[in-house]
Amino acid sequence: MEALFIFIAKASCLIAVFYFAYYFLLRKETFFTGNRYFLLAGLLTSVILPFIIYTKVVWVDPVPVSYAPVANYHYASSYTPQIAEEESFEIDWNLVYLAIYVIGFSAFMIKFAIDFYSLNSVLKGKKIKQQEDFKLVDVNENIAPFSYFDYIVYNSSLYSEAELQSILEHEKVHSDQHHTVDVIISRIFCILFWFNPLIWFYKKAILQNLEFIADSEASKKISDKKAYQYTLLKITTHETCVAITNHFYQSLIKKRIVMLNKNQSKKWNYWKYYAIVPALAAFVLLFQIKTIAQEKAATAKTIKESSTSANQDSETFKITKTTTDQELKVIAEKIKQSHGFDVAISNIKRNANKELTGIKINIKRGSQEVQTVQINGDEAIKSFGLVVSTEGNDVKKIGVVTDAETNKSMQLQDRIADAEEVNSPANNDIVPPTPPTPASVGNIVPPVPPVAPVFPAGALPPAPAVDMSKMPKPPVPPKNTMDKVAMQKFEKEMEEFEKKMEKFQPNIDAMSAYGDAVSEIMSKRGAIFEKEMEKYEVAMQKFNFDMDKFNMDMKMKFGPDSQEYENSMKQYQQDMKQHQLEMRQYQLEMKQKEKQMKLREKELKRWERENKKS
Incomplete structure (x- = not known):
């Protein structure tokens, strides 16, 4: 599941990189065909590149x-x-996020299926006129003209002959260049990344660029460009559009007219396509390189020599x-x-x-x-x-x-x-660390630090040899308590179980006695250790006082600027810091050991209670 979230995050990041590159660098250029393939390449890269992992081997x-x-x-x-361990209710946020994603994904998939059904309803039963490689469908509905693969759908009664010619030229470009594929791909990505707002802007950029391509190509075949632009304005009055198709109608007609009248971009502006390369290289270096440490080959002789040296x-x-x-x-x-x-x-x-x-x-x-x-x-x-x-x-x-x-x-x-x-x-x-002793300077001998107490040792009583696999299992009561035959059988099985438990009871008692004995011994040792630790803390306070006096004597005799004194004190301070770290680790280990013993004692008591109930 974590791998899925990482893939989605990486793909979303790449989509953002390509979209911002298009928006800030290429959106106003007239390289419409180049922009088309750039935007499609961005979508394909976003789902392919996260799976390409470069492995870097570091030899150690x-x-x-x-x-x-x-x-x-x-x-x-x-x-x-x-x-x-006590069970506590925790929310698995990964499952929550996955559930939200699946709900959104399912909703948009249903919408996608409904759009296909609506398109099929428009085309079903209509008369089709074959013209070259195109299938012309003249409908009676008041809908905007559109193309879907090699189908071109329009309502001829709404337009003049010249307007209809402009519309057909425009839609033939869509059909001839397979723009429907771009529309479907962008729609699929909107379903996969529905939660990412940038994917919807990305889809809009793809559809707008397809219209720029169709307008540019159609205007080359039409002598009167102004009449073509008037046709664009007239089509805006139609409100009904069919999804997952290339519409002649677009809400941003002004942009289309501006791009029709814009001068061709200079060829040197092609460098803007390569601006994406450093961003992709940075993505690969940051996220797609996996470092693996491998040991250099070592012969058995080398290993044996290392073992012998240690x-x-x-x-x-x-x-x-x-x-x-x-x-x-x-x-x-x-x-x-x-x-x-x-x-x-x-x-x-x-x-x-x-x-x-x-x-x-x-x-x-x-x-x-x-x-x-x-x-x-x-x-x-x-x-x-x-x-x-x-x-x-x-x-x-x-x-x-x-x-x-x-x-x-x-x-x-x-x-x-x-x-x-x-x-x-x-x-x-667990052996306590030995505190450092400062080096003597001159004839002044430093105080000797106390040694931390050791947890009381001693052998524990031998555990009884009990094979719990031989413990009888209680019979399962029948689901239907009204079944007299089943209940009689269950009662007989319970009698046999009780007899077996009476024979096994000494083993349970032995385990309980063992647990009680261990608990009592460890409790006494813990109490002794706590008292010793209190004495150790008092001794450490006295040691600190003696160290202060030692430092004062050193300063009085040698002065604070003495190089020998300064070196001795620096070394001692470093040793004390290390000792403090070791003491903290020692205390943590002792607490962990005490906690384990308490958990073991708790488990033995729980096991004893359960067996008494059964």
């Missing part, structure tokens, strides 16, 4: 691909609650649905021997095809548990890998990556995993 250096470990994945359960060494142990028990043991032994991590693999489950459907991996280093991966389902697992990386100071990290990408949140078999830092002992993936 490839981003080095490296494994970024993602640690400490704790899988909630086989049931993944969906966060419920992490001095990394090793991936891939686990797929076809990995055997023996292969899993080999992986655990290799990680132990090469990197010092203890890997315990348990809860292995396989389907009939001997594919892995469930697995639990506990990774420890000494007494510290740094990684937990657990997958449990009925379908074969998706491939993932255990990545061990060694950084510059020989610090080893272990993480989990999927085949598709590495994220701080990934999904395996519809089980949500939340990422945590490897070096942190528990649930803390």
Whole structure:
């Protein structure tokens, strides 16, 4: 829908460009035939050019691909609650605009069909006289003469022989040069862009120019031009015209007479046709060039070198649905021997095809548990890998990556995993920024800034393994409650459903208890964190006071014009601005995390209420 609106906007813009070029540059010139093709070209360009997109490719250096470990994945359960958002009524203005456009389009299409019907009524049953390539139709109605393709319609009883000859010469020009095509095209564009007022002026310009062409050509075949002009004036007394035709009558007769008597434009004025070229070039440059960034070709060796430079060494142990028990043991032994991590693999489950459907991996280093991966389902697992990386100071990290990408949140078999830092002992993936310390000048030591508190960490209680797919579905009541047979069947189904729910109820109670336990733990941690943040704010106030005193001491000893002092203060101010930005980001992340936990708690409670009702 957005593409449709963009096309309409671009086409309307091009129509405006051609119309204003004609109005200000070509309207008063006698290049009538040239103006005809210029106006038609404007309409065709307005619908063709928006579809012509020039693609510009910008080559950029490839981003080095490296494994970024993602640690400490704790899988909630086989049931993944969906966060419920409150529904609010919003008006889709795109649909409103489309509805308005369709209504206007339909109305003008109906009018167009009615005009064709009216024209057919005028021609139906009339006697046609063939003259050369033209079909002359003499009618009795008091209508203005007109031509429609090779038909020329007139009322001979209203004109003298000389006047009728002038009229026929005029209409033959319309018919011979196929001016009806121009009329129909302009009418179609008025239907398509009915909301654009310029298209109606554009149509009027096309029709006027066609009359200028017919007048110019007809006057060349008539010896008495003055008599032709009198004929124009006489025709203005007719009020009835047939739509979608070339009328001999036009309301702006004065303009036609002026153009008949105007001297021919000089040929050097043809330059005005080319004035449209810069405008079209600007349109293409502004709206029709699409820039695409593509990475330069990089070999696998380059990517590997980039990865090695970022992490001095990394090793991936891939686990797929076809990995055997023996292969899993080999992986655990290799990680132990090469990197010092203890890997315990348990809860292995396989389907009939001997594919892995469930697995639990506990990774420890000494007494510290740094990684937990657990997958449990009925379908074969998706491939993932255990990545061990060694950084510059020989610090080893272990993480989990999927085949598709590495994220701080990934999904395996519809089980949500939340990422945590490897070096942190528990649930803390948001590290507060460290405030900058100003460089000491002389013997004056700056105050040490306080460090922002970290959200309290700690392991959460293990989630109960509940397969919600096995939860019984309630029966559907019959539409006709008066049907005794159907109602009896429904009551039996309800009894069976209640029995199944009684068996499943412990699972629901376990999930509810789990949600309550998590909510209570996170509430306590949030309260502790808020108190720590209050202490941190007090400490920051004291730090700011000490910094003011430090600045005063610096000025007293070195003076405000000291180059060493000035450089130190400028650097510190820049560091503080950066620290403030990082602190704002940290606070936003903490609020977002708290909001997610509240939504999760809200969803668990809602799920509990719904299951109790059912």
